Amino acid sequence: MNEWGQLLPLALTIALSPLPLAGLLLILLAPDGFKAAAGFSIGWFIGVLFSATLLALLSSLLPHDRSVGTRTLQVAVPLLLGIILIVLGLVQWHDRPQRGAEVPLPRWLNALDRLTPVRATIIGVGYAAFRPKNLVMAAAAGVVILGAHSDPTGIVISVAVFTALASITMLGPVLAYAFGGPAVREKLVRLRGWLVRNMPVITVITVLLLGVFLVLVGLGEWAGQLFR
Numbered sequence: 001m002n003e004w005g006q007l008l009p010l011a012l013t014i015a016l017s018p019l020p021l022a023g024l025l026l027i028l029l030a031p032d033g034f035k036a037a038a039g040f041s042i043g044w045f046i047g048v049l050f051s052a053t054l055l056a057l058l059s060s061l062l063p064h065d066r067s068v069g070t071r072t073l074q075v076a077v078p079l080l081l082g083i084i085l086i087v088l089g090l091v092q093w094h095d096r097p098q099r100g101a102e103v104p105l106p107r108w109l110n111a112l113d114r115l116t117p118v119r120a121t122i123i124g125v126g127y128a129a130f131r132p133k134n135l136v137m138a139a140a141a142g143v144v145i146l147g148a149h150s151d152p153t154g155i156v157i158s159v160a161v162f163t164a165l166a167s168i169t170m171l172g173p174v175l176a177y178a179f180g181g182p183a184v185r186e187k188l189v190r191l192r193g194w195l196v197r198n199m200p201v202i203t204v205i206t207v208l209l210l211g212v213f214l215v216l217v218g219l220g221e222w223a224g225q226l227f228r
Contacts, residue, residue, distance in 0.1 A: 003148035003158065009213045010137045010144070011165035014048060018195050018202040020127055021169050023112045025192035027120060028177055029185075030113035037177070039117040041170040043124020048138065049163040051129045056142030056159060075222045081136075082214030089208035096200045124170075137166075 028037035115123065128134055145158045176184045195202070
């Protein structure tokens with residue numbers, strides 16, 4: 001599998017996060033919330049950039065030999081993580097709220113519409129950089145990027161594109177709100193309601209897709225080792 005065949009699902013897994021997207025829309029659609037929402041989305045971009053860069057640098061310190069142990073880990077780690085995520089997704093699917101049941105929002109999410117731009121930016125950085133799922137995806141992206149490039153220019157370009165793709169769902173609504181007019185804003189209101197109603201299902205689907213992807217990566221690495 002080529003570099004972007006592996007990086008694109010990792011970036012989209014970060015981007016397709018219903019909870020922070022719902023939080024962004026709550027900020028954006030609050031009275032005078034545009035500046036705070038812009039701060040949150042910029043903070044998210046900076047946070048993803050920070051974690052991807054830092055973890056790429058850390059992964060460069062790891063041994064990249066082709067010993068039997070290393071090759072085994074390259075197959076076993078994604079397979080085990082993928083299976084764990086698939087099982088977790090199935091459990092979450094079984095425990096999801098029934099259709100029509102009200103899904104309560106976390107208390108901290110309800111408080112987002114009162115944030116100042118500076119605080120929103122700080123929260124965006126922290127949430128994007130240190131959220132466990134984002135850290136796992138950024139670490140995997142760092143390994144992929146370093147495996148595909150030996151020159152600094154290629155690494156910088158790949159990290160920048162990965163960050164942009166992982167931030168598209170945070171930057172897109174803010175830009176749409178700024179330039180799209182009343183019709184677009186009405187669609188954002190509907191999107192916010194849809195996310196709140198369907199957040200458990202969206203989260204489960206994201207976890208399952210990520211699990212399947214990691215299993216396929218592990219199987220692909222195993223097949224590549226067999227025929228190499």
